[in-house]
Amino acid sequence: xxxxxxPSKSRPGRLTRRLLTLAxxxxxxxxxxxxxxxxxxxxxxxxxRIKQAWAEKMGREHKSKILVxxxxxxxxxxxxxxxxGAQGLPVINMGLGAGFGAxxxxxxxxxxxxxxxxxxxxxxxxLLGADLADTTGAVQLSYALHQPGLLRDLDGPSPLSxxxxxxxxxxxxxxxxxxxxxxxxxxxxxxxxxxxxNPSGWMQTAVRLPMDSPGPAQPLSAQGRQLLKxxxxxxxxxxxxxxxxxxxxxxxxxxxxxxxxxxxxxxxxVAELMPVLKDTALGxxxxxxxxxxxxxxxxxxxxxxxxxxxxxxxxxxxTWRQRELQALAGR
Amino acid sequence: xxxxxxxxxxxxxxxxxxxxxxxxxxxRTRSGLPPSFDRVALCALGMFLLCCVSWLxxxxxxxxxxxxxxxxxxxxxxxxxxxSYYLFILIPLLLxxxxxxxxxxxxxxxxxxxxxxxxxxxxxxxxxxxxxFQKISFVVDTLAFKQPLPTLLDYLNFASFFPMxxxxxxxxxxxxxxxxxxxxxxxxxxxxxxxxxxxxxGLFFKLCLADNLAEFVNRQxxxxxxxxxxxxxxxxxxxxxxxxxxxxxxxGLGRCLGIRLTLNFHSPYCSxxxxxxxRRWHITLSQWFRDYVYIPLGGGRTRRWAFNIMVVxxxxxxxxxxxxxxxIWGTVHGTYLIINRLFSSKYTLPAFAAWLLTFLAAxxxxxxxxxxxxxxxxxxxKASFTPSxxxxxxxxxxxxxxxxxxxxxxxxxxxxxxVVLLLEWRSVRRRNDPFYYxxxxxxxxxxxxxxxxxxxxINNAFIYFAF
Numbered sequence: 001x002x003x004x005x006x007p008s009k010s011r012p013g014r015l016t017r018r019l020l021t022l023a024x025x026x027x028x029x030x031x032x033x034x035x036x037x038x039x040x041x042x043x044x045x046x047x048x049r050i051k052q053a054w055a056e057k058m059g060r061e062h063k064s065k066i067l068v069x070x071x072x073x074x075x076x077x078x079x080x081x082x083x084x085g086a087q088g089l090p091v092i093n094m095g096l097g098a099g100f101g102a103x104x105x106x107x108x109x110x111x112x113x114x115x116x117x118x119x120x121x122x123x124x125x126x127l128l129g130a131d132l133a134d135t136t137g138a139v140q141l142s143y144a145l146h147q148p149g150l151l152r153d154l155d156g157p158s159p160l161s162x163x164x165x166x167x168x169x170x171x172x173x174x175x176x177x178x179x180x181x182x183x184x185x186x187x188x189x190x191x192x193x194x195x196x197x198n199p200s201g202w203m204q205t206a207v208r209l210p211m212d213s214p215g216p217a218q219p220l221s222a223q224g225r226q227l228l229k230x231x232x233x234x235x236x237x238x239x240x241x242x243x244x245x246x247x248x249x250x251x252x253x254x255x256x257x258x259x260x261x262x263x264x265x266x267x268x269x270v271a272e273l274m275p276v277l278k279d280t281a282l283g284x285x286x287x288x289x290x291x292x293x294x295x296x297x298x299x300x301x302x303x304x305x306x307x308x309x310x311x312x313x314x315x316x317x318x319t320w321r322q323r324e325l326q327a328l329a330g331r
Numbered sequence: 332x333x334x335x336x337x338x339x340x341x342x343x344x345x346x347x348x349x350x351x352x353x354x355x356x357x358x359r360t361r362s363g364l365p366p367s368f369d370r371v372a373l374c375a376l377g378m379f380l381l382c383c384v385s386w387l388x389x390x391x392x393x394x395x396x397x398x399x400x401x402x403x404x405x406x407x408x409x410x411x412x413x414x415s416y417y418l419f420i421l422i423p424l425l426l427x428x429x430x431x432x433x434x435x436x437x438x439x440x441x442x443x444x445x446x447x448x449x450x451x452x453x454x455x456x457x458x459x460x461x462x463x464f465q466k467i468s469f470v471v472d473t474l475a476f477k478q479p480l481p482t483l484l485d486y487l488n489f490a491s492f493f494p495m496x497x498x499x500x501x502x503x504x505x506x507x508x509x510x511x512x513x514x515x516x517x518x519x520x521x522x523x524x525x526x527x528x529x530x531x532x533g534l535f536f537k538l539c540l541a542d543n544l545a546e547f548v549n550r551q552x553x554x555x556x557x558x559x560x561x562x563x564x565x566x567x568x569x570x571x572x573x574x575x576x577x578x579x580x581x582x583g584l585g586r587c588l589g590i591r592l593t594l595n596f597h598s599p600y601c602s603x604x605x606x607x608x609x610r611r612w613h614i615t616l617s618q619w620f621r622d623y624v625y626i627p628l629g630g631g632r633t634r635r636w637a638f639n640i641m642v643v644x645x646x647x648x649x650x651x652x653x654x655x656x657x658x659i660w661g662t663v664h665g666t667y668l669i670i671n672r673l674f675s676s677k678y679t680l681p682a683f684a685a686w687l688l689t690f691l692a693a694x695x696x697x698x699x700x701x702x703x704x705x706x707x708x709x710x711x712x713k714a715s716f717t718p719s720x721x722x723x724x725x726x727x728x729x730x731x732x733x734x735x736x737x738x739x740x741x742x743x744x745x746x747x748x749x750v751v752l753l754l755e756w757r758s759v760r761r762r763n764d765p766f767y768y769x770x771x772x773x774x775x776x777x778x779x780x781x782x783x784x785x786x787x788x789i790n791n792a793f794i795y796f797a798f
Contacts, residue, residue: 013523016520016527018772019776026779026784027783030783136789173543173740173743173785174736174740176785
């Protein structure tokens with residue numbers, strides 16, 4: 001093998017300087033694209049602004065407000081205007097995408113919580129059953145919101161260093177390839193639009209797709225348990241009322257009983273840390289007509305039922321006893 | 332010491348910043364900069380970066396390092412003849428930590444079936460396989476070939492030179508020791524220009540190609556031969572770009588500091604025989620086994636040459652991991668080499684057919700590398716030789732493993748990989764200069780942009796850190 005030399009014949013150091021400059025300028029371009037042009041960041045940024053505006057309005061007009069948060073299952077299922085009109089509950093739907101991760105979604109929701117408010121955790125069980133590391137999407141949205149503090153832990157600094165956060169302000173291969181394919185194919189750049197979001201933060205879509213059941217809840221992970229424990233402590237320190245409400249997921253009729261058992265087992269773990277609102281269906285819904293494009297996204301009809309049911313549970317503050325959940329789980 | 336993480340680069344820059352400041356300060360004192368300052372600083376930088384990996388990694392490194400050094404010193408001081416015999420004591424001693432952390436669980440629970448849970452939870456110190464072999468080679472070269480013992484500082488610098496300590500290349504005394512002995516920290520822009528292309532290419536391989544391909548390796552099917560081949564191809568490409576990427580960054584960092592490390596990968600997928608493949612894949616490990624196992628066993632000039640080959644490749648397989656699958660992987664490659672030796676002089680294939688056969692053979696063998704479940708490994712091997720497993724329905728099922736957008740992304744990265752392989756092929760066949768075309772300035776500019784745009788920022792643990 002011949003001794004390899006650099007092909008560069010220019011002045012010493014020039015190549016390295018050019019590469020470093022290109023890397024820096026390239027990163028700046030990537031960051032600018034991510035914060036100002038990325039269709040998914042733009043949508044969720046628009047959603048976040050709408051939700052913040054409704055939270056401000058509810059805070060102004062009512063003594064206390066009710067924040068419900070989770071992933072997109074929450075965004076598509078809680079109709080704040082309906083709950084305000086029918087039940088007099090000043091509800092803000094703080095749901096964003098599940099891809100942001102439980103840690104970020106929690107920080108985001110409590111950024112609007114004030115003493116006397118009620119916080120309803122409607123996180124998808126999957127988000128609490130796994131590693132809770134902050135996702136790239138969470139970093140990008142928190143910077144787009146100019147709120148990098150949302151990446152901090154409830155009881156400490158962010159697990160991601162500042163440099164790691166800044167390096168995540170980039171697209172990735174999957175994003176670039178699908179974006180180019182959408183542009184070439186003349187398709188919309190993102191499935192959902194800001195116009196699909198109602199003033200209270202409730203989202204809807206006209207898209208209808210075939211779907212499978214997402215599957216029953218898995219046990220809480222150690223990190224999921226720690227997050228809920230820290231949240232309960234945070235709320236107790238600030239006089240914020242707290243409860244968990246399991247999202248409704250599409251379930252095939254033949255799986256109804258087994259999924260309910262597993263969901264009850266999950267809820268009994270959650271009930272050790274905070275009250276769990278008494279949804280007697282245990283988050284299981286077998287009516288396909290209530291779902292739009294995924295087994296978590298309710299249609300208007302489905303979300304009306306879910307909102308009415310949740311409103312009633314909040315008004316009556318009807319919660320499960322842990323013993324009841326354990327019995328339902330078949331222990 | 333994960334070159335794919337920003338943390339490594341920040342720690343390195345901090346360390347270099349401290350060294351530069353101390354150099355400046357000491358250079359202005361009356362006595363001036365001590366002559367050994369740079370070598371002490373290099374050693375301190377290596378130790379600091381090892382400590383940042385983990386305390387266990389640092390502690391085990393030091394135990395093996397001090398044992399080997401003082402073992403050599405004692406032997407040389409107390410015995411004037413027969414140093415080689417002491418290798419039979421010193422080498423097993425050096426291998427003890429490796430055996431304990433890497434193989435005890437496999438032997439106690441896997442082979443002897445004793446079900447001792449204690450051994451299951453042992454965390455492997457990063458880089459132990461690499462630096463243990465490097466230290467053994469130093470000990471052998473020093474004692475068997477009667478080389479003088481270096482100072483402890485120079486020996487530690489040889490063993491702990493930070494670009495290569497955790498994942499190679501496994502350097503030899505004759506190559507690295509003379510360089511670290513004369514090491515000086517110098518700001519030399521020409522060195523930076525020489526190192527930067529290797530670093531850019533290495534990071535592109537790792538962050539852009541390997542990390543993206545990793546997301547598509549699906550190892551589930553044991554009956555669909557097409558899916559098994561797809562997993563083999565993707566894994567084969569991923570592990571190459573992962574490990575070669577790391578090695579290229581190591582070479583680049585070395586050159587930035589004026590140290591020439593051995594190139595560990597020289598476009599192995601351009602090989603036209605398995606013999607050539609092993610001259611291009613993990614070159615320093617192959618050379619280690621050749622010089623310290625194969626040749627001492629008698630090499631290829633004895634009647635039991637086939638046995639010697641098989642011993643080397645089974646050991647090489649087990650070096651990669653403690654499991655039957657790694658032994659099978661080594662056995663498969665050993666068999667390839669024996670077949671190659673038996674038939675290569677009688678039959679000559681056209682260049683393209685020879686390349687294709689070598690490529691397919693290497694890809695098939697990866698099955699033994701990644702499939703750690705013995706029953707699944709045997710089922711997959713069987714399926715790959717079963718004609719009915721190659722049905723049209725199975726072929727149609729392969730793309731269904733990925734989402735529509737995933738398929739599109741995979742296609743893109745496969746095309747990109749083919750382009751890179753073609754550039755490697757041109758570098759090898761036209762110029763015999765490793766990665767020549769990838770190190771052209773305009774290509775490097777493109778690689779920087781592609782890495783920024785396409786790197787997923789996840790899956791970025793190096794596979795070989797597990798060895």
